[in-house]
Amino acid sequence: MSKIYDVIVLGAGPAGLAAGLYAGRSRLSVLIIEKGQDGGQIAITDEIENYPGQVEGDSGPSLIARMTEQAKHFGAERVSDLIKSVELEGDVKKLVGAKGEYLAKTVIVATGAFPKPIGCQNEGKFVGKGISFCATCDAAFFEDFEVYVVGGGDSAVEEAMYLTKFARKVTIIHRRDQLRAAKSIQEKAFKNEKIAFMWDTVVDSVEGEEMLEAMVVKNVKTGELTRIEADPDDGIFGLFGFIGYNPNSALFEGILDMDHGYIKTDDNMHTNIEGVYAAGDIRVKSLRQVVTAAADGAIAAMQAEHYLANKE
Ligand code: NAP
Secondary structure, three states: OOOOEEEEEOOOOOHHHHHHHHHHHHOOOEEEOOOOOHHHHHHHOOOOOOOOOOOOOOOOOHHHHHHHHHHHHOOOOEEEEEEEEEEOOOOOEEEEOOOEEEEEEEEEEEEOOOEOOOOOOOOOHHHOEEEEOOHHHHHHHHHOEEEEEEEOOHHHHHHHHHHHOOEEEEEEEEEEEEEEHHHHHHHHHHHHHEEEEOOOEEEEEOOOOOOOEEEEEEEEEOOOOOEEEEOOOOOEEEEEEEEEEEEOOOOHOOOOEEOOOOEHHHHHHHHOOEEEOOOHHHOOOOOHHHHHHHHHHHHHHHHHHHHHHHHH
């Protein structure tokens, strides 16, 4: 029979790794299950400047590497698997993955969120062939090319600045005439000579043979459509989407209470099922940041510890 862990943490982003660290440090047996690479969105963020104590200029992946090491140091076990179904009612919870079944007395859901598609015609055909959602992963591919960034929030503007280290010109396409990004981030972008702005605009469709070669953008105020083609010398350009995220919560539909796909919890990360907690970007909350995700993970792990202590 499979081992019954005190805690299973699903997801190894900042919330899951903090939960693993706190649970391990409380001498609970803990298993962290992650389907891909550690870090969630932070794994694809070039610079984190607002995590307290973060070393200036240090990257998201290096912050995550330290978190991973810390959770391991306190005894958190790891498995790489894609969970396909869950049974969360009762004293022993069961998670069924592609590789095996996992049992635990408590579960912390820290599955995060994934980037929203740009929403233009033919988008699927060009993902990985000109369209990207990860500047850190794909910027080097566009060395000395032109790139476009869709969005006006912190991610879009910060990633646009990162892309200027590679691309010869970066144009931010935003659906309004004002950015949503924090003022300090905006100021840096407005000063950056390689960044241009296309206001009140959305991408309507994308085109190309194999790679992205052209797109049609639409002015949302006038309805005017404009075709943008790659510089003939380049033949291609890059299009990066940073317009927010969708929660990774499909597994819990009809099981955990949700609002627009985000899991509802109380202030102590309790879901509607006893012994099941949610932490980080997956839950309904006002501020989705590394610092709040890590805090959620710590609270969830300590609540799991209290729950288990009271059961004994
Ligand atoms: P966000 O703040 O939700 O911004 C999304 C942007 O995309 C907005 O400008 C929005 O336009 C635009 N947008 C949304 N749907 C669109 C659509 N269908 N078509 C075109 N544009 C669309 O998302 P985010 O920038 O990914 O940030 C998410 C959270 O992480 C935020 O809380 C942010 O502060 C935080 N974050 C922080 C940092 C940092 O501080 N270093 C870095 C990255 C992210 P409107 O403005 O018109 O709504």
